Amino acid sequence: MDDRLLQELSAWLDFYRDMGFEGLYLPPVSERTRSSPATNSAGGSAPGPSAASDATDSNEPSGAAPALGMLPPQSAQKANAAPLLPASSRNFSLFEPAPPPPKLKETLDEIRFDLGDCHRCRLSQGRKTIVFGQGNPRAELVFVGEGPGADEDEQGLPFVGRAGQLLNRMIQAIGLRREEVYICNVVKCRPPGNRTPAPDEIETCSPFLYRQIEAIRPKLICCLGAPAVRTVLGVKEGITKIRGRFYEYAGVKALATVHPAYILRNPREEKILREDFEKIREFLRAAR
């Protein structure tokens, strides 16, 4: 066997070992010649891999040992049982590349790592801390606010100031705990003087928000205030007009409501937020 072939075979054996196989089973010569249709014109055995796949494709009665089988982990073996071939190995030979592994979903940690010590827009110049998001990475409910304020910038956590306390009360009022949900913002750095984030800042930062939503895939997104509604849902109508309505973002239901800071400025409107949070409760109850 030449070196290249040996290297290839060794790589395949490593591959099967990594999959949990613990050994090779080589049936006696008599059985091998009987069960393997893969013989060359000189009557000798064809190269191993096609022998393995051909044996399972042959018209042999079921239970016939393949010419060359990989032994599954001992826990899966029965005494004297014919060696099993994993389903995934039946249709490709040892000398063809295995299909690529399925792409895994991004995690929040990976997205945070990618964000890094971000200087992608001018908001980085005035911020103390990046406020990425906080909460349950498998939350059923994600809240999206506008951007960090002074308290959030100080602590590196979203909604920890007065608006955050109101949000916490609303979350509790519908029977949830803050730790159960996930809370984040359209932009991750505090806009100077708490101004509304500019369109180019939102454009730069929002891909991280979209990736967070995709990583969590909640049952419901709650957009708090106009910038969140515009960014996530693309809806430009006034928030007081469309609040309480359900939309959809990438196959996930999304509710538009007012920002808690609006209620702090207009305390008589608190019933609006209560009403919309009742819709959240109802939606999640029906979705369970």
Ligand code: URA
């Ligand atoms: N307002 C927001 O929009 N987000 C916060 O994190 C805090 C206040």
